[in-house]
Amino acid sequence: MATRSPWPRPLSLPCCCLLLLALGGPGFFQSHAVEVDVKDLSNNTCIYAKWMMSFLIKYETNSSEYKNVTLKPSTNVTHDGSTCGNNTHAPLLAIQFGAGHSWSINFTKTNETYQGNIISFTYNTNDAVFKDAKTKGPITIVVNDSMHPVQLNTVYKCHHLDSIEVANVSLFFWDVILQAFVQNGTVSKHDSTCEADKSTVAPTTVANLTTAPITTASSPLPTTTSKPVEKPLIGNYSLKDGNKTCLLATMGLQLNVSQEKPVLININPKTTNVTGSCGNTSATLRLSDSNRMFIDFTFAVKNTSANTQRFYLKEVNITLISSINGSEPLNAGNNNLSIWDTFLGSSYMCQKEQTVLVTEDLQIHTFDLRIQPFKVQDNKYSKAEDCSPDVDNFIVPITVGAALGGLVALVLVAYFVSHKKHSNAGYQQF
Numbered sequence: 020m021a022t023r024s025p026w027p028r029p030l031s032l033p034c035c036c037l038l039l040l041a042l043g044g045p046g047f048f049q050s051h052a053v054e055v056d057v058k059d060l061s062n063n064t065c066i067y068a069k070w071m072m073s074f075l076i077k078y079e080t081n082s083s084e085y086k087n088v089t090l091k092p093s094t095n096v097t098h099d100g101s102t103c104g105n106n107t108h109a110p111l112l113a114i115q116f117g118a119g120h121s122w123s124i125n126f127t128k129t130n131e132t133y134q135g136n137i138i139s140f141t142y143n144t145n146d147a148v149f150k151d152a153k154t155k156g157p158i159t160i161v162v163n164d165s166m167h168p169v170q171l172n173t174v175y176k177c178h179h180l181d182s183i184e185v186a187n188v189s190l191f192f193w194d195v196i197l198q199a200f201v202q203n204g205t206v207s208k209h210d211s212t213c214e215a216d217k218s219t220v221a222p223t224t225v226a227n228l229t230t231a232p233i234t235t236a237s238s239p240l241p242t243t244t245s246k247p248v249e250k251p252l253i254g255n256y257s258l259k260d261g262n263k264t265c266l267l268a269t270m271g272l273q274l275n276v277s278q279e280k281p282v283l284i285n286i287n288p289k290t291t292n293v294t295g296s297c298g299n300t301s302a303t304l305r306l307s308d309s310n311r312m313f314i315d316f317t318f319a320v321k322n323t324s325a326n327t328q329r330f331y332l333k334e335v336n337i338t339l340i341s342s343i344n345g346s347e348p349l350n351a352g353n354n355n356l357s358i359w360d361t362f363l364g365s366s367y368m369c370q371k372e373q374t375v376l377v378t379e380d381l382q383i384h385t386f387d388l389r390i391q392p393f394k395v396q397d398n399k400y401s402k403a404e405d406c407s408p409d410v411d412n413f414i415v416p417i418t419v420g421a422a423l424g425g426l427v428a429l430v431l432v433a434y435f436v437s438h439k440k441h442s443n444a445g446y447q448q449f
């Protein structure tokens with residue numbers, strides 16, 4: 020076998036291929052599901068893939084502004100250049116779509132696994148969607164990342180929305196079914212499910228995700244505003260580290276997205292996937308709705324001058340792919356937050372509606388919030404620190420001030436009384 024191959028394993032399949040491409044099954048996937056069946060000369064499948072993808076591209080306009088456009092492989096999809104590979108070339112899955120755009124990924128394998136490696140994406144700003152682009156022509160980006168290795172002879176399946184960000188492009192993909200190095204031309208009956216989907220079906224996430232309309236919540240919200248829009252459903256979300264719950268969150272979420280006009284979007288816990296990561300000083304909760312959005316909440320721990328540790332919400336990132344009719348996709352974040360600030364070891368609770376300002380154009384309203392991103396014991400929330408309602412922010416200092424004033428007066432009185440007594444006692448002693 021050739022050892023000079025740039026790829027970990029020389030590829031055993033014969034050279035160039037015959038290809039077959041079919042677009043997404045009727046009505047099952049949305050129109051931009053792409054299905055590619057790459058075949059070798061003897062018509063044996065070597066790569067099979069069916070997936071959804073979209074690209075969010077930022078470009079500079081002729082008036083020196085930046086605009087976002089979304090591209091989806093929905094029209095004129097071809098598969099030229101896809102190949103099963105040979106001793107010197109890795110198998111390649113390549114598609115072309117729309118007005119001169121293309122995307123490809125190549126695959127390598129080891130004894131046990133295969134993985135996607137180099138992703139290349141070319142978008143052509145001659146496409147009418149970029150009509151006011153400053154520079155015209157194809158722009159290619161290459162991502163050198165490796166996909167997570169997949170066991171050979173298994174089909175990689177991932178429903179979860181994932182993204183890659185490079186230069187001015189975010190690539191989103193979801194509902195992925197993929198097998199490279201297909202053996203004997205038959206797509207395997209065995210699946211390899213991605214980690215993200217596994218945590219989605221973890222008992223404490225989806226199974227616990229019973230939802231109740233907020234109107235039936237045991238303690239009704241002290242409504243500050245009565246909105247014509249329905250309140251979002253409350254979701255129970257959790258993350259596990261091994262079989263131990265490490266993060267708990269309960270909340271109803273509503274996005275207020277102002278593009279042309281403000282639009283309120285309720286997050287439905289029933290269709291929301293939970294993933295993320297736990298840690299001692301940082302934790303991230305990612306909520307995603309299979310193909311429309313994801314929200315990342317990142318929590319951090321800080322030390323206070325009083326030598327105690329507290330956690331707080333530090334960062335929120337939101338990506339909306341196509342949640343609002345025809346409007347631009349949106350990718351926004353704020354990494355400079357310092358809210359939901361609570362003693363480490365406690366949970367933070369706020370029943371009333373709260374607003375997290377992500378950007379000028381994007382706010383998150385939370386309802387019936389309770390969160391504990393660190394130090395979860397026995398799969399249960401620890402004692403809660405309750406947020407004070409806004410009005411209390413004014414009352415609290417006053418009452419505390421008044422209380423302190425009273426206390427000072429009492430202490431003074433006590434001091435004088437005791438001092439007097441003490442003095443008297445002293446005098447009596449002598």
Ligand SMILES: *[C@@H]1O[C@H](CO)[C@@H](O)[C@H](O)[C@H]1NC(C)=O
Nearest residue numbers: 037039058059060061062063
């Ligand atoms: C492979 O399939 C195509 C179309 O189904 C057919 O035209 C071609 O002759 C086949 N080639 C071989 C080697 O069987």
Ligand SMILES: *[C@@H]1O[C@H](CO)[C@@H](O)[C@H](O)[C@H]1NC(C)=O
Nearest residue numbers: 077078079085158186187188
């Ligand atoms: C990408 O965006 C940056 C600004 O964020 C800009 O300077 C650059 O020209 C953009 N690149 C392309 C190819 O549009």
Ligand SMILES: *[C@@H]1O[C@H](CO)[C@@H](O)[C@H](O)[C@H]1NC(C)=O
Nearest residue numbers: 034035102104105106107108
């Ligand atoms: C291997 O495949 C590449 C790309 O498909 C092709 O250009 C090359 O000629 C092939 N090499 C051999 C030895 O078949």
Ligand SMILES: *[C@@H]1O[C@H](CO)[C@@H](O)[C@H](O)[C@H]1NC(C)=O
Nearest residue numbers: 080081082083149150151152
């Ligand atoms: C920018 O491009 C658009 C579309 O081609 C054109 O209508 C517009 O006049 C251009 N603006 C400037 C400032 O060149």
Ligand SMILES: *[C@@H]1O[C@H](CO)[C@@H](O)[C@H](O)[C@H]1NC(C)=O
Nearest residue numbers: 171172201202203204205207
């Ligand atoms: C492929 O065919 C060979 C020979 O018939 C067989 O030994 C092997 O197990 C098959 N592989 C799979 C994955 O079916």
Ligand SMILES: *[C@@H]1O[C@H](CO)[C@@H](O)[C@H](O)[C@H]1NC(C)=O
Nearest residue numbers: 228229230231253254255269
């Ligand atoms: C969330 O979990 C808590 C504690 O297990 C439970 O009391 C509550 O009813 C759940 N809420 C929803 C909406 O499922």
Ligand SMILES: *[C@@H]1O[C@H](CO)[C@@H](O)[C@H](O)[C@H]1NC(C)=O
Nearest residue numbers: 246275276277281379380382
């Ligand atoms: C939504 O955001 C816009 C713009 O920031 C604001 O004017 C509007 O009051 C918000 N709506 C709600 C219901 O919070």
Ligand SMILES: *[C@@H]1O[C@H](CO)[C@@H](O)[C@H](O)[C@H]1NC(C)=O
Nearest residue numbers: 300320321322323326327328
């Ligand atoms: C907080 O204090 C702990 C122990 O006192 C220390 O290990 C940790 O590095 C400190 N963290 C920060 C962010 O300062």
Ligand SMILES: *[C@@H]1O[C@H](CO)[C@@H](O)[C@H](O)[C@H]1NC(C)=O
Nearest residue numbers: 303315316317334335336352
């Ligand atoms: C949020 O987005 C910023 C920039 O878009 C990125 O640098 C950061 O890593 C993201 N954070 C998370 C938790 O995804």
Ligand SMILES: *[C@@H]1O[C@H](CO)[C@@H](O)[C@H](O)[C@H]1NC(C)=O
Nearest residue numbers: 282283284342343344345346
């Ligand atoms: C989307 O469009 C439909 C039909 O045009 C409309 O009924 C719906 O309110 C729109 N949704 C949003 C969020 O604008």
